[in-house]
Amino acid sequence: MAARPLIEGTVLAGGLPAFSYAFQPIISASTRTIHAYEALVRGPAGEGAGSVLAGLDADRVNVLDRVGRPLAIAQAARLGLPCLLHLNCQPHSLADQPQDMAPTLAAARAHGIALERLVFEATEDQAIRDHDAFAKTVNGYRALGIKIAIDDFGAGYSGLNLLAHFQPDIVKLDLDLVRGIASHGPRQAIVQAIVNACFDLGIEVIAEGIEGIEEYRWLTGVGVELFQGYLFGRPGFESLPGASFPGEAATP
Amino acid sequence: MTLIHCIYASAASRPIAERELQAILERSRVNNAGLDITGMLLHVEGSFFQVLEGPAERVAALFDRISQDERHEGVVEIIREPLPRRAFGQWSMGFVSARPPEVLAAIGGNDFFGARSCLEGLDAGRAKKLLTAFARGRWRRQSGSAVAGA
Numbered sequence: 001m002a003a004r005p006l007i008e009g010t011v012l013a014g015g016l017p018a019f020s021y022a023f024q025p026i027i028s029a030s031t032r033t034i035h036a037y038e039a040l041v042r043g044p045a046g047e048g049a050g051s052v053l054a055g056l057d058a059d060r061v062n063v064l065d066r067v068g069r070p071l072a073i074a075q076a077a078r079l080g081l082p083c084l085l086h087l088n089c090q091p092h093s094l095a096d097q098p099q100d101m102a103p104t105l106a107a108a109r110a111h112g113i114a115l116e117r118l119v120f121e122a123t124e125d126q127a128i129r130d131h132d133a134f135a136k137t138v139n140g141y142r143a144l145g146i147k148i149a150i151d152d153f154g155a156g157y158s159g160l161n162l163l164a165h166f167q168p169d170i171v172k173l174d175l176d177l178v179r180g181i182a183s184h185g186p187r188q189a190i191v192q193a194i195v196n197a198c199f200d201l202g203i204e205v206i207a208e209g210i211e212g213i214e215e216y217r218w219l220t221g222v223g224v225e226l227f228q229g230y231l232f233g234r235p236g237f238e239s240l241p242g243a244s245f246p247g248e249a250a251t252p
Numbered sequence: 253m254t255l256i257h258c259i260y261a262s263a264a265s266r267p268i269a270e271r272e273l274q275a276i277l278e279r280s281r282v283n284n285a286g287l288d289i290t291g292m293l294l295h296v297e298g299s300f301f302q303v304l305e306g307p308a309e310r311v312a313a314l315f316d317r318i319s320q321d322e323r324h325e326g327v328v329e330i331i332r333e334p335l336p337r338r339a340f341g342q343w344s345m346g347f348v349s350a351r352p353p354e355v356l357a358a359i360g361g362n363d364f365f366g367a368r369s370c371l372e373g374l375d376a377g378r379a380k381k382l383l384t385a386f387a388r389g390r391w392r393r394q395s396g397s398a399v400a401g402a
């Protein structure tokens with residue numbers, strides 16, 4: 001891997017605003033443990049992601065994406081990361097520009113985080129027209145042990161047909177599909193279909209944006225095992241916060 | 253060369269005798285060892301589930317050969333993808349013939365078949381997840397009418 005300038009230097013060179021990370025737990029419903037943390041970009045004093053990303057053009061978002069991941073890895077390592085770490089990736093840096101990933105891989109090595117503990121989250125969006133080429137590149141990371149999660153699954157261009165070309169390790173259900181699911185028939189039918197297909201293909205499903213116990217209960221009922229949302233824990237700025245586990249819905 | 257695994261399910265063409273299964277396994281173990289291929293074969297009530305892992309081209313060639321074997325039918329490839337490391341590295345071809353609850357118990361960490369089973373201490377990964385799905389009735393092939401179970 002090519003050596004890169006220090007993170008801070010790169011940040012300045014990229015003309016980016018200062019930024020840092022918050023970490024939100026992803027929990028396992030059956031073992032009642034924290035399964036992973038997702039690194040979420042924040043302002044230098046914990047301001048929301050919007051304050052950092054506002055006004056950045058696509059190129060600078062890519063730069064932030066590229067230089068940010070090593071920073072998130074360094075922070076997580078310093079905080080004593082005990083589990084997996086989810087990192088967001090522009091699909092384009094994943095698919096078209098493998099060299100964008102070099103600093104991320106180097107940071108993981110430098111901070112003693114095994115590649116098996118990294119999960120790259122990408123949104124399968126319009127930008128990726130060639131599913132098979134995307135699959136080929138992404139499978140290159142998977143051969144290194146890095147897991148791939150498809151974010152916002154079930155929204156826009158990212159539907160079940162994607163799984164005909166490529167079987168990721170994880171899908172994260174689109175927020176809009178999960179919202180109010182306990183009382184919404186069409187969403188239940190769609191999510192049930194996604195969960196079935198993922199079970200048949202050995203793909204893990206994460207439900208994110210979970211705020212209500214009803215959503216959690218319905219989803220555990222159809223076999224969803226991994227969850228993220230305020231119900232379990234908010235993102236902690238520059239910290240790895242604990243999580244709470246809804247009592248009644250414990251799976252035996 | 254890229255390390256991959258290929259995982260498929262099939263159905264025995266006709267009831268298969270224990271002796272015949274043993275013959276397949278003996279050949280498999282000799283052949284696979286020579287090809288640097290490892291994996292496992294699961295036999296559940298007339299259905300097969302097999303994991304083949306090794307160098308991409310050799311796995312592909314072996315899978316083609318196995319697909320032609322008339323002792324089974326309805327061969328369906330479930331997954332073929334690169335791997336960071338083998339899940340059955342010590343098994344030129346591990347073998348389990350059992351009923352679903354026993355398979356689930358073994359995968360779940362109950363040392364049902366004892367420490368010398370290829371299902372013992374399996375990494376959480378695709379092979380283990382698909383084995384779980386298979387033991388729960390998915391991909392279970394029936395001779396003649398092949399359907400993924402509900």
Ligand SMILES: Cc1cc2nc3c(=O)[nH]c(=O)nc-3n(C[C@H](O)[C@H](O)[C@H](O)COP(=O)(O)O)c2cc1C
Binds near residue numbers: 281324
């Ligand atoms: C369910 C099933 C699984 C098999 N698995 C293997 C295997 O892992 N390796 C192998 O060499 N042959 C396997 N075979 C046998 C092959 O189809 C073929 O008969 C054999 O490779 C021929 O080997 P030979 O040329 O040494 O006789 C399998 C057959 C069946 C029905």
